[in-house]
Amino acid sequence: MSKNTIDNKIQNLTILGLLIALVAVSTMMIKIPVVSTEGYIHLGDSMIFLSAIIFGKKKGAIAGGIGSAMADLLLGYTHWIIPTLIIKGLMGYFVGLISNGESDNLINIRNSISLIFGALWMVFGYFVAGGIMKGSFLVAATSIPANSIQAFAGALIFIPIGIALKKTKYFNQYA
Numbered sequence: 001m002s003k004n005t006i007d008n009k010i011q012n013l014t015i016l017g018l019l020i021a022l023v024a025v026s027t028m029m030i031k032i033p034v035v036s037t038e039g040y041i042h043l044g045d046s047m048i049f050l051s052a053i054i055f056g057k058k059k060g061a062i063a064g065g066i067g068s069a070m071a072d073l074l075l076g077y078t079h080w081i082i083p084t085l086i087i088k089g090l091m092g093y094f095v096g097l098i099s100n101g102e103s104d105n106l107i108n109i110r111n112s113i114s115l116i117f118g119a120l121w122m123v124f125g126y127f128v129a130g131g132i133m134k135g136s137f138l139v140a141a142t143s144i145p146a147n148s149i150q151a152f153a154g155a156l157i158f159i160p161i162g163i164a165l166k167k168t169k170y171f172n173q174y175a
Helices: 003-029 044-055 057-075 078-099 109-134 143-166
Strands: 032-034 039-041
Touching: 003 044, 003 057, 039 143, 044 057, 044 078, 044 109, 044 143, 057 078, 078 109, 109 143
Parallel strands: none
Antiparallel strands: 032 039
């Protein structure tokens, strides 16, 4: 293996670790409990969107799944770890797949579609997981409003953060 290959692997692993931590910390930083869902509203989705759109589907999936599952573990929502790992991991993957590296100008059709799809996927995923876990899809439907607020707020929060990061000369060399 050449030095450049090793350096590239180290750089990718470092970026991935930072993205996982960014998702976990932003999920844990501001947490609004939602009693009806036994979950919480948070800002972590904005960092999943950032990871997926700027760094691609693989990093988006890993950062979204592992970072969000770690937050559930550390905050005591252990019953949601596996569903969160799957739902948020697929959310990051789908957003990265749909945006397909369209990160030069963050406000474009592909990225907008990816944000909407990612938000809807998250709401649907937690509805299904809640229905299975609670044994009632009617009860799980109570999660739809809170999850919708969280998902679409995450998309809106991502936009100014993503634009600001893209304007930095240091950030562009790693994306």
